[in-house]
Amino acid sequence: MIDLLSPDFxxxxxxxxLSEALRYIRLARALVRGVLKARAAFRQWRRLASTSHEAGRARREEPPAMSDxxxxxxxxxxxxxxxxxxxxxxxxRGYGTAELRRVKGGEVRYRVEFRGELIGWATTLRLACERIxxxxxxxxxxxxSSGAPDATELARRAGRRG
Known part of the structure; x- marks a missing residue:
């Protein structure tokens, strides 16, 4: 029998x-923290995955802010x-359209309109959108007609002040 109150013990x-027990307690706490982080990450992933379809649909219906x-x-x-x-x-409000068309020779072009008026043709959707x-x-x-000064007028005004 071990005497728990003996000086040697x-x-x-x-x-x-006690240090061994404390080491196991720290290890268990780290394990629990890891499990909680993994659980939170999984919940976030699941939330994003469940809303990504809806967000994609909303993105098609509503464009992102131009200030982005x-x-x-x-x-x-x-x-x-x-x-x-x-x-x-x-x-x-709509201000322009790009319509995919097949032209002579089977080539694909985009018909570019601004406010209902044809302004040209483009080879890619990106270029068509840039032109619009x-x-x-x-x-x-x-x-x-706008009354706003253009670049030359602004330069002239700046030269007058300087």
């Missing part, structure tokens, strides 16, 4: 046994019937 055995630094005009294209894309502004968006920006930029 209290000095030699008990500290080693990764934004490109093709991202504001909402596909209607197959082969037909409509570009929409931040308020959801450039027309949209020109419509809102400085021009004779």
């Amino acid at each position: 209290l000095v030699d055995v008990l500290p080693d046994a 630094p990764r934004w490109h005009p093709v991202m504001s294209a909402v596909e209607g019937p197959p082969g037909f894309w409509r570009l929409v502004d931040a308020l959801g 968006h450039a027309a949209y920006l020109r419509e809102h930029g400085p021009s004779m």
